[in-house]
Amino acid sequence: MMGSAAAAMIVLAAAGFVGVDNPSTAKNNWMLHCQGCHLPDGSGSADGAPSMVGIVSRFLSVDGGREYVGKVPGVANAGLDDTALAELVNWMLQTYDKEHLPANFKPYTAQEIGALRERPYIVEAADMRQQLLEKMRSMEAAGENR
Amino acid sequence: MAILDRMTERATRRLAQGTSRRSLLTALGGILVGATGLPLLPVARASGGAGSGYPGVLPQSTGDPQDPGDPASCDYWRYCGIDGFLCSCCGGSASACPPGTEMSPITWIGSCRNPADNRNYIISYNDCCGLTSCGRCMCNRNESDLPMYRPSANNDTNWCLNTKSSVYTCSTAVIIGYAMDEEKK
Structure with a gap:
């Protein structure tokens, strides 16, 4: 029994999702709640929902970025409970931008997501995004962002 | 004489x-x-649209017992959340746009139960865009449609977004996956 439990742990580690109970459920929820605008590959569109690919996890490395990801309207207003939403966000970060995931990445918990989505961005999301992207650029210029 | x-x-x-x-x-x-x-007589019935429920529209079939029903009828299972003209009646099909139109990549997504296997499937209601509104087979069923304040699940929106033309022609219902049943924790 211990052996099979250990094997299951290894399989989970190989799948590589932290903070996601069931990647299939998370993907299912991505399809139902996100990909209509962000597209199946997460690439988004020029004037619409922004791309996730190669960018979304970088928000976690700048001040205010972790809050931003929990408060953007698409996340905060999704028709999911806190647990499912936290799993979906964790899955999304690791699926569309695994390479920029911080080394000390702590997955979102249902409590954290629940608290963030209580005060969602309404019209300020685009401005916040620009500010955070500026921060990323200046961090890169300063060489802080390895 | x-x-x-x-x-x-x-x-x-x-x-x-x-x-x-x-x-x-x-x-x-x-x-x-x-x-x-x-x-x-049968000739008159065909033009009367007894099959699909729409005048002048002949019944269609997918030819697949796992995909039952008439794609030219509003009752077809995949149309459970649709709001618009059925592309099946407009020169396209339930999953393809008519010639001369472009399928919008931005879309709204819902799920419908397939009566053949009683499973839920994720359905993408991609609009076809670029020609004038088809005007045939209007179908408005609205299952799992939500109000405008949940824009990602609202079917009253013109979803011709990120296409060359924003003129709406007709709607498709593409199967993009199985929907998992909600797991209770």
Whole structure:
């Protein structure tokens, strides 16, 4: 029994999702709640929902970025409970931008997501995004962002 | 002339002696009954749209028992959340756009239960864009449609976004996956 439990742990580690109970459920929820605008590959569109690919996890490395990801309207207003939403966000970060995931990445918990989505961005999301992207650029210029 | 007179007289007498005065009524009655019976013939029914429920639209089939129903009918299972003209009636199909239109990549997504296996499937209601509105087979079912304040699940929006033209033509219902049942924790 211990052996099979250990094997299951290894399989989970190989799948590589932290903070996601069931990647299939998370993907299912991505399809139902996100990909209509962000597209199946997460690439988004020029004037619409922004791309996730190669960018979304970088928000976690700048001040205010972790809050931003929990408060953007698409996340905060999704028709999911806190647990499912936290799993979906964790899955999304690791699926569309695994390479920029911080080394000390702590997955979102249902409590954290629940608290963030209580005060969602309404019209300020685009401005916040620009500010955070500026921060990323200046961090890169300063060489802080390895 | 005398020959012509005799021939006409003989023909007229034969007609008068051989037919009853009521035969005219018989013929008229036959025409009347025949005229009312004509719409019951299969030809008339086909153009009446008895199959799909839309006038002038012939029944269609997917040919797949796992995908039952008529894609040219609003009752087709995949259309459970649709709001628009069925591309099946507009030169396209339930999953393809008519020639000359472009399928919008931005779309709204819902789920429908397939009566063949009783499972839920994720359905992407991609709009086809670029020609004038098709105007055939209007279908508005709205299952799992949500109000405008949940924009990602609202089907009253014109979803012709990120396409060359934002003119709406018709709607498809593409299967993009199985929907998992909500797991209770």
